[in-house]
Amino acid sequence: MSKKAELKIHGFNACLAVFKRRPEGLVRVYLTEARMKTLSDVVRFCVKNRLAYHVSSPAELEKISGAVHNEGVCFVIKLPPFPDARELTKMASQPGQWLAIEDVGNPHNLGAIMRTAAHFGAKGVFLVAPKGSWETGAYYRTAEGGAEAVPVIPVETLPELVELTAELGLTLYATSGNQGASLYQGKLNDKAVFFMGAEGPGLSVEALKSSTKTLRIPGTDLVESLNVSAATALFMGEWYRQHNK
Numbered sequence: 001m002s003k004k005a006e007l008k009i010h011g012f013n014a015c016l017a018v019f020k021r022r023p024e025g026l027v028r029v030y031l032t033e034a035r036m037k038t039l040s041d042v043v044r045f046c047v048k049n050r051l052a053y054h055v056s057s058p059a060e061l062e063k064i065s066g067a068v069h070n071e072g073v074c075f076v077i078k079l080p081p082f083p084d085a086r087e088l089t090k091m092a093s094q095p096g097q098w099l100a101i102e103d104v105g106n107p108h109n110l111g112a113i114m115r116t117a118a119h120f121g122a123k124g125v126f127l128v129a130p131k132g133s134w135e136t137g138a139y140y141r142t143a144e145g146g147a148e149a150v151p152v153i154p155v156e157t158l159p160e161l162v163e164l165t166a167e168l169g170l171t172l173y174a175t176s177g178n179q180g181a182s183l184y185q186g187k188l189n190d191k192a193v194f195f196m197g198a199e200g201p202g203l204s205v206e207a208l209k210s211s212t213k214t215l216r217i218p219g220t221d222l223v224e225s226l227n228v229s230a231a232t233a234l235f236m237g238e239w240y241r242q243h244n245k
Contacts, residue, residue: 028051
């Protein structure tokens, strides 16, 4: 999958996460006068490293960022590199939980998922046939810094995901709203991948068949299913409860 060299992002926590984790990723900075004090470290960094920064009016920043809810700051950044095979092997050598996402195209859902993944310490997120929705300012803002905390691993096809997770020694758990074993019955593998599907159709039949086991979140059945980001939080939260006592 091709990857943009640069991306325009917005949102205070999203931008601050980039600055704190990899300041070398900054290309340009736009901020309002009201943000000058809270982002003084960023401004000093720009001056020291001869990076362009622009103090903009709220109206100007809305046009620059392309978002009303920009929280007074917009960065142009270099996207982080994807982990290579050697890095993935090292990451998977120790227990941990991962996510795999199939055809979730809403950037707000993806951002919320990444925020949850960061909260529960996910090792990484495999994106199966990604549509580029994660390369947006809305995704970064909704992730609230999670987009910088959890590596993304793009995977072009389902067979590639199955092969890769098997090579890494990870157990692939399919998730479903209406079939499979209860999430709360039985022990989850200490190297687990929770495979999440798009809202509505959920995971494809092929994804369900290709996974080691299918899990569901029991409930009242008064609604068809949970929002995918809410479901992700429950799956990851249960793994964290079991393995971090």
